[in-house]
Amino acid sequence: MEFKVIRTREQYQAYLDEVHSLIMLNPTIGSPESDQLELLSVLIEDYENKQYPIEAPDPIDAILFRMHEKGLKQADLAPYFGTTSRVSEVLNRKRALTVDMIRALSIGLGLSVETLIGLSNSKNTLDKNNIDWSKFPVKEMKNRGWLKTLLSNTTDSTESIIQKYIAQSGLQIGAASFKRKLSGDAQTPNTMYALYAWLARVILQAREKKDILGKYDPNLINNGFLRELAQLSWFEHGPILAIEYLEKHGIAVIIEPHLKGTHLDGAALKDS
Incomplete structure (x- = not known):
């Protein structure tokens, strides 16, 4: 087959x-099947x-999340920005990140330069005042x-409660999570709000498992890893074994x- x-x-x-068929053959490295x-x-x-491009993360959201993760206050970022007033201006999207700020934040907070450069344009955001909090499926969430x-x-x-719920997950009110495009059919504004509520729920649930998870090494996610995972489906309790694996x-x-009105059947997320 060509x-x-x-x-x-x-x-x-x-x-x-x-x-899928090739994985089931468990081909040896260097064999024609392995090359295919x-x-x-x-x-x-x-x-x-090409079909499902992933947008770059928003730099301000990345900074806010890292602050939350490390328990930092705005005053703690003054050394990276120069003054506390500049910290406030940048985090409120009134001032763009400069090269010196990006360099300092990359070293000090461990954020990649690509993330900080990607969307440093303060105009490319969604103001929280444009979010209609009533569109969240509050009743179903309750x-x-x-x-x-x-x-x-x-x-x-109710608006304040939903804001806190979303913020807990690290999806900041101001930007990326609310302007990120999710692929799918027949999307409506209400559907999108429901998807974000579901996304926040999954993130929070995943974090509750943090203490029982093994160490994640992206270098281990290769064809061999996927092959072992797929082979677990042969066992009677395959799904349970796959989750444990x-x-x-x-x-x-x-x-x-x-949630009602959506038909999301799965998602893969990477938490920083």
Whole structure:
């Protein structure tokens, strides 16, 4: 079978099926089957990158998340920005990041230069005042118990509760999470809000497993890893074994039914 650049959805699906068949053969490195598997992986990755591009993270969101992660206050960032007033201006998107700021933040906070450069244009954001918090599926979120902690002993408004819920997950109110495009069909504004609520829930659930997860090493995620994972499906308790295998390698598995009006059947997320 001759393999060519993928141009159609049908061709993409056929190549995925071929990859599955090759993995089941457990080919040895250097064999014709192994070479075919490598070639197909390159073709599939190229197609997915073109069809489902991933937007770069927002630098301000990245800084805010790292501050939350390290328990830092705005005053703690003054050495990277020059003055506390500049910290406030940048974090409120009134001043763009400079080269010196990017260099200092990259070294001091461990953020990649690519992340800090990617969206340093303060105009490329969604103002929180444009977010219609009433569009979040609050009733369904309450019924599922997602807001139980935030609802107890509080007089906060529903809007404030949802804002806190989203912020807990690290999806900052101001930008990237709300302007990031999610692929899918028949999206409506309400659907998008439901998807973000679901996304926040999954992130929070995954973090609760942090202490029981093994160490994640991206270098281990290769064809051999995927082959071992696929072979677990042969066993009677394959799904349970697969979850244990993934979590042993630092990958949290969360099973969360989709919210009404959405049909999301899975997602892969990387938490910083």
